[in-house]
Amino acid sequence: MVLGLSSKKDKIDGLAETAGVSLAASAWKRLRRSPVFLTGAVIIGIFIAISLLSPWLAPHNPADPMLIDQVVKARNEIPPAQPGHPLGGDLQGRDFLSRLLVGSQQTLIVGVGATLIGLSGGLILGTLAGAIGGWVDSAVMRLVDVMLSLPSLLLAFSIAAMFARPSQFTVILAVAIVQIPVFARLLRGSMLAQRHSDHVLAATALGVKKGAIVFRHMLPNSLGPVIVQSTLVLATAIIEAAALSFLGLGNPDDRVPEWGQMLGDVQKVFDTHPHLAAWPAICIIIVALGFTLMGETLREALDPKNRR
Amino acid sequence: MALLEVRDLTVVFQRKGEEPFRAVDGVSFDVEPGQTVGLVGESGCGKSVTSLAIMGLLPKRGAKITGTVSYDGTDLLKLSDKEMRDRRGRDLGMVFQDPLSSLNPVVPIGLQVTEVLERHRGMPRKEAMIEAKNLLDKVGIPDPNRRLKEYPHQLSGGMRQRALIAIALACRPKLLIADEPTTALDVTIQAQILSLMKELVQDLGTALVMITHDLGVVAGLCDEVNVLYGGKVVEKAMRHKLFAEPRHPYTHGLLSSIPRLDAAPGEKLTPIKGSVADNIPWSEGCAFAPRCPNALDICVQVTPAEEDQLGRLLRCHNPVVPGTPAAEEVPV
Numbered sequence: 337m338v339l340g341l342s343s344k345k346d347k348i349d350g351l352a353e354t355a356g357v358s359l360a361a362s363a364w365k366r367l368r369r370s371p372v373f374l375t376g377a378v379i380i381g382i383f384i385a386i387s388l389l390s391p392w393l394a395p396h397n398p399a400d401p402m403l404i405d406q407v408v409k410a411r412n413e414i415p416p417a418q419p420g421h422p423l424g425g426d427l428q429g430r431d432f433l434s435r436l437l438v439g440s441q442q443t444l445i446v447g448v449g450a451t452l453i454g455l456s457g458g459l460i461l462g463t464l465a466g467a468i469g470g471w472v473d474s475a476v477m478r479l480v481d482v483m484l485s486l487p488s489l490l491l492a493f494s495i496a497a498m499f500a501r502p503s504q505f506t507v508i509l510a511v512a513i514v515q516i517p518v519f520a521r522l523l524r525g526s527m528l529a530q531r532h533s534d535h536v537l538a539a540t541a542l543g544v545k546k547g548a549i550v551f552r553h554m555l556p557n558s559l560g561p562v563i564v565q566s567t568l569v570l571a572t573a574i575i576e577a578a579a580l581s582f583l584g585l586g587n588p589d590d591r592v593p594e595w596g597q598m599l600g601d602v603q604k605v606f607d608t609h610p611h612l613a614a615w616p617a618i619c620i621i622i623v624a625l626g627f628t629l630m631g632e633t634l635r636e637a638l639d640p641k642n643r644r
Numbered sequence: 645m646a647l648l649e650v651r652d653l654t655v656v657f658q659r660k661g662e663e664p665f666r667a668v669d670g671v672s673f674d675v676e677p678g679q680t681v682g683l684v685g686e687s688g689c690g691k692s693v694t695s696l697a698i699m700g701l702l703p704k705r706g707a708k709i710t711g712t713v714s715y716d717g718t719d720l721l722k723l724s725d726k727e728m729r730d731r732r733g734r735d736l737g738m739v740f741q742d743p744l745s746s747l748n749p750v751v752p753i754g755l756q757v758t759e760v761l762e763r764h765r766g767m768p769r770k771e772a773m774i775e776a777k778n779l780l781d782k783v784g785i786p787d788p789n790r791r792l793k794e795y796p797h798q799l800s801g802g803m804r805q806r807a808l809i810a811i812a813l814a815c816r817p818k819l820l821i822a823d824e825p826t827t828a829l830d831v832t833i834q835a836q837i838l839s840l841m842k843e844l845v846q847d848l849g850t851a852l853v854m855i856t857h858d859l860g861v862v863a864g865l866c867d868e869v870n871v872l873y874g875g876k877v878v879e880k881a882m883r884h885k886l887f888a889e890p891r892h893p894y895t896h897g898l899l900s901s902i903p904r905l906d907a908a909p910g911e912k913l914t915p916i917k918g919s920v921a922d923n924i925p926w927s928e929g930c931a932f933a934p935r936c937p938n939a940l941d942i943c944v945q946v947t948p949a950e951e952d953q954l955g956r957l958l959r960c961h962n963p964v965v966p967g968t969p970a971a972e973e974v975p976v
Contacts, residue, residue: 533745535749538738538746540732541738541740542763542811543734543760544760548759548763553751556751
């Protein structure tokens with residue numbers, strides 16, 4: 337009898353364990369079954385694996401002009417596909433496949449770097465505006481309005497062009513600054529909603545200090561939309577970074593391959609050798625698609641309105 | 645001197661280009677330790693605003709608060725923001741209406757209890773956790789060790805409200821304000837929560853201000869009752885006296901509008917006719933006059949004064965004669 341009781345209690349405890357611990361857990365439960373999310377996740381997984389392993393995956397040194405003797409500028413000749421070089425070479429006679437593989441590294445660094453910097457800037461500005469309110473809020477939001485009133489790509493170009501010597505870092509910075517207002521406005525909006533919520537009033541009624549109210553009660557409850565936005569921003573950051581490099585505002589050192597820069601380099605030979613442009617373009621599209629698919633499904637899963 | 649003395653508390657909401665609105669108009673009442681005082685009235689009568697004003701939770705801009713709220717001899721309305729923050733949760737506790745939205749959804753229950761203990765009693769986290777477990781135990785939450793690690797949505801409504809009461813009482817405040825603590829709960833849980841509050845008030849000698857629109861709650865819990873209408877106290881009496889002999893037509897109407905289980909089948913309900921929207925301003929007479937079955941001409945001309953009638957405060961020109969049955973039936 338006693339034994340029966342205790343096993344029953346274990347069962348009840350077990351039920352509570354599986355009852356889902358938090359919003360994140362219940363979102364994950366739905367995401368696991370979503371084919372769209374899985375597609376995005378697989379694309380991103382492969383992309384990250386390739387970029388981390390590319391030094392070993394690449395058959396040749398991407399900076400080594402090993403096929404230079406096959407390049408004849410006057411006759412517009414570029415090394416074709418051949419044994420050992422499945423995609424042939426580029427304008428400087430470097431192995432194209434190796435450049436494509438190693439290029440994923442730059443894309444990942446720029447995408448993640450720009451998103452992280454943009455996110456941090458947005459978090460600081462959004463928290464300031466949403467938590468303090470008053471004139472701080474007005475000042476921050478007007479700044480954000482000004483930045484958002486400029487087309488984002490144009491703003492990124494202008495920032496990148498301001499630097500005398502473009503480098504990978506200036507590309508990251510230019511793309512990141514453009515993302516700051518998006519995050520700031522989003523966070524400020526959900527912080528404002530939190531400020532008038534019952535649990536914040538309840539915490540105030542308990543004499544909880546202002547700092548704790550902002551960082552323990554308001555901020556964690558406001559982060560959902562910001563997290564989702566950052567996966568979407570990863571896609572835009574990759575595209576914008578590629579656009580900057582394409583226009584020559586990226587890293588001038590072309591020994592380090594980058595997809596946008598590879599696109600830009602082959603403009604002149606595009607009509608005779610379209611594959612040189614097609615490969616990096618397809619790579620950019622697929623990776624951006626992967627992040628977008630993941631971000632969109634994440635947004636749906638975390639939206640409280642869609643919770644069952 | 646009582647623990648809490650509210651005198652002439654008036655809250656006026658003022659916005660640019662809009663008529664100022666008197667949400668609370670000269671409300672006075674006392675609460676002694678161990679005593680439960682009820683603030684009763686329908687939606688919009690100013691009960692919640694009264695509680696927020698006492699706690700200092702009304703927005704600084706737009707709300708003009710006058711009168712005195714003296715707690716243990718200090719006027720809470722004159723304290724600085726910081727002094728008030730130190731008192732909230734330590735001297736004054738508050739329990740809100742909706743137990744789900746009043747708990748932070750992303751923080752485990754345990755942390756929400758220890759937060760107050762760390763803040764006001766300076767306890768280290770470990771010690772606070774042990775105290776939190778005792779508190780949950782005390783408010784009747786089974787298996788407190790497990791509940792401490794759980795999130796609000798994993799608790800039932802009744803258990804959430806118990807947790808909120810535990811948090812409000814964590815620092816043994818001498819005054820607890822409960823703003824409709826049972827409204828969001830179903831009836832069986834309501835009874836449990838009410839008896840828990842009654843018990844705690846008796847055990848700890850806490851003074852309790854009970855804000856409710858539910859006369860059942862008043863009957864079960866309150867010692868003294870203030871009936872609010874349009875921001876003013878219209879009738880104040882000890883509980884038994886008020887229920888036995890309601891004198892103000894509004895109180896009388898409230899009591900006779902309660903559906904009775906022993907009523908004959910088919911018997912109609914007796915609502916108070918009209919709604920708060922029919923009110924006239926207190927400056928032009930009695931705000932309740934347009935809805936009042938006893939209204940006289942004088943009711944829309946002269947503001948009725950508060951009169952003391954043998955331990956009952958009444959604000960009415962033509963009170964209900966004791967023994968009058970429920971107001972006549974109004975076709976619904």
